[in-house]
Amino acid sequence: MTAPKLLIMGPPGAGKGTQSSNIAEEYGVEHVTTGDALRSNKQMDLSDMDTEYDTPAAYMDAGDLVPDQVVNAIVEKALTEADGFVLDGYPRNPAQAKELEDMTDLDIVLAVSVGRDELLTRLTGRRVCDDCGTNYHAEYDQPEEDGVCDGCGGELIQREDDTREAAENRLDVYEENTEPVIERYRGHDGFVEIDGEQAPDAVWSDIEQAIDDHTA
Known part of the structure; x- marks a missing residue:
């Protein structure tokens, strides 16, 4: 079987x-994320682009958003170098979706669907150890002692981007910018919507079935 080219989409907290x-390990493809691709190519020479800075690293150091044209170039490089991939976190808007269509042909588009109330529960319940970085959840993955990391005894904290206000904002941005991209892909021959409110094992089973159905 030829290594598949997959896109997985879904809101923050969907478990993408x-x-x-899981997909990368099971099917031997590259897990390509925008963040990892940017970090791997942070010294890319941007002198031939009409950009404010000469490298992606300069944008990161300044705390500025990396422009779409730079993100597009970095993602294209990562996909070109991969022998099959699962793309996660890109495209985030219709303009990026158009760029992706020009870069490569996708075999499968997976859209993980989770309701807003469940997403807010997942996002706002996340806790992280302030010392070792281990993740917990106030409802689904509680430590043995409330507020204390099982591994190192560090304090469990809620990150700023997991507060209710921040989570609501992240979902609003997703609904405005990225949901139209999912609608764009509904006509794709390999489009499959996955119920992300199931247990993780059930979600994985549905994903395996979808991939096998479209790569047989």
Whole structure:
């Protein structure tokens, strides 16, 4: 079987990262994320582009958003170098979706669907150890002692981007910018919507079935 080219989409808190890692391991493809691709290419020479800075690193150091044209170039480089991939976190808007269509032909587009109330529960319940970085959840993955990391005894904290206000904002941005991209892909021959409110094992089973159905 030729290594598949997959796109996985879904809102923050849908579990895309976990399932993308599963796909990469099971099917021997590269897990391509925008963040990892940027970090791997942070010294890319941008002198031939009409950009404010000469490297992606300069944008990161300044705390500025990396422009779409730079992100597009970095993602294209990562996909070109990969022998099959699962793309996670890109495209985030219709303009990026158009760029992706020009870069490559996708075999499968997975859209992980989770309701807003469940997403807010997942996002606002996340806790992280302030010392070792281990993740917990106030409802789904509690430590043995409330507020204390099982591994190192560090304090569990809520990150700023996991507060209710921040989570609501992240979902609003997703609905405005990225949901139209999913609608764009509904006509794709390999489009499959996955119920992301199931248990992770059930989500994975549905994803495996979708991939096998479209790569047989």
